[in-house]
Amino acid sequence: MIKNLVLVGCGHMGRAMLAPWLTGKAAQKIWVVEPEGASLRDKPVTLCTNAGGLPKDLNPEAIVFALRPQVIEQELPDYKRFSGSLFLSIAAGKKLETYQRHLGTEARVIRAMPNLAAKVHEAVVVMAAGAKATSPDRTVAEVLFSPLGKGYWLDNENLMDAATAVSGCGPAYFYLLADALAKGGEGIGFSRELAESLARQTLIGAAAFAKEDPHSVEELYQSVAVKGGMTEAALKVLQNNEVLQKLMENALKAALEQGRKLSS
Numbered sequence: 001m002i003k004n005l006v007l008v009g010c011g012h013m014g015r016a017m018l019a020p021w022l023t024g025k026a027a028q029k030i031w032v033v034e035p036e037g038a039s040l041r042d043k044p045v046t047l048c049t050n051a052g053g054l055p056k057d058l059n060p061e062a063i064v065f066a067l068r069p070q071v072i073e074q075e076l077p078d079y080k081r082f083s084g085s086l087f088l089s090i091a092a093g094k095k096l097e098t099y100q101r102h103l104g105t106e107a108r109v110i111r112a113m114p115n116l117a118a119k120v121h122e123a124v125v126v127m128a129a130g131a132k133a134t135s136p137d138r139t140v141a142e143v144l145f146s147p148l149g150k151g152y153w154l155d156n157e158n159l160m161d162a163a164t165a166v167s168g169c170g171p172a173y174f175y176l177l178a179d180a181l182a183k184g185g186e187g188i189g190f191s192r193e194l195a196e197s198l199a200r201q202t203l204i205g206a207a208a209f210a211k212e213d214p215h216s217v218e219e220l221y222q223s224v225a226v227k228g229g230m231t232e233a234a235l236k237v238l239q240n241n242e243v244l245q246k247l248m249e250n251a252l253k254a255a256l257e258q259g260r261k262l263s264s
């Protein structure tokens with residue numbers, strides 16, 4: 001078990017990790033660095049308003065940054081003194097090189113990118129380890145990020161943008177499909193309200209079923225499409241000329257291209 005764990009930034013994502021860390025006893029002692037920590041006063045954590053409030057002789061095994069990307073670079077130099085710690089971050093778009101630059105080339109760094117579903121502990125969490133991170137460090141990352149959802153390692157950090165295009169943006173694609181289903185339902189006779197409810201609960205039920213059933217998603221949709229049935233008739237239209245497949249490939253390329261523009 002970790003003796004001392006530091007969480008820097010305790011907003012939406014910080015809180016999504018902290019509560020399960022506390023119930024799961026992820027560490028003997030958790031230090032939280034947060035400028036406005038009023039809502040954390042009743043929690044069994046030690047609060048500091050800034051890095052300077054952490055004791056000089058503290059030697060935390062891990063420091064997790066859940067800060068906004070806009071502020072993280074100005075904060076990192078204050079943590080360089082914890083040279084024996086594993087540094088982990090969920091800040092979007094900040095590359096491993098950024099952390100090494102501020103924390104030192106020997107720093108053990110792991111970055112992770114969760115998606116929106118982290119707030120309900122069902123995110124995809126893609127992770128990339130810096131050159132100095134060890135195998136035990138990866139295990140620590142898996143344990144600490146597990147409250148956010150399911151973790152997947154990327155061998156190559158450059159795939160982080162591709163992962164963002166697939167799983168980071170992914171929830172929006174499913175909502176778009178559910179919205180199209182709702183609008184389609186309205187078109188064949190339902191009120192807007194009922195069509196939305198049917199589409200939303202179908203999305204929730206399909207996700208819950210996929211969580212329990214180990215078959216591939218291709219097998220899952222094929223299993224619903226009984227020969228000569230209504231689902232098969234609808235799928236034939238949706239899969240006509242692979243239009244949907246090609247649209248998705250183009251959408252992912254557009255997301256990647258935008259990611260490149262944003263980071264250049």
Ligand SMILES: NC(=O)c1ccc[n+]([C@@H]2O[C@H](COP(=O)([O-])OP(=O)(O)OC[C@H]3O[C@@H](n4cnc5c(N)ncnc54)[C@H](OP(=O)(O)O)[C@@H]3O)[C@@H](O)[C@H]2O)c1
Binds near residue numbers: 050067090
């Ligand atoms: N939200 C998502 O769905 C999502 C998904 C993937 C990745 N992420 C990444 O997760 C990170 C955190 O996102 P979030 O949604 O949790 O943001 P957030 O709710 O704004 O949380 C950031 C927290 O950090 C605090 N803070 C600001 N300056 C600080 C400092 N110098 N030291 C310590 N704490 C400080 C903020 O306090 P104040 O509010 O008082 O400034 C706030 O409580 C971001 O980098 C984001 O890219 C978020």
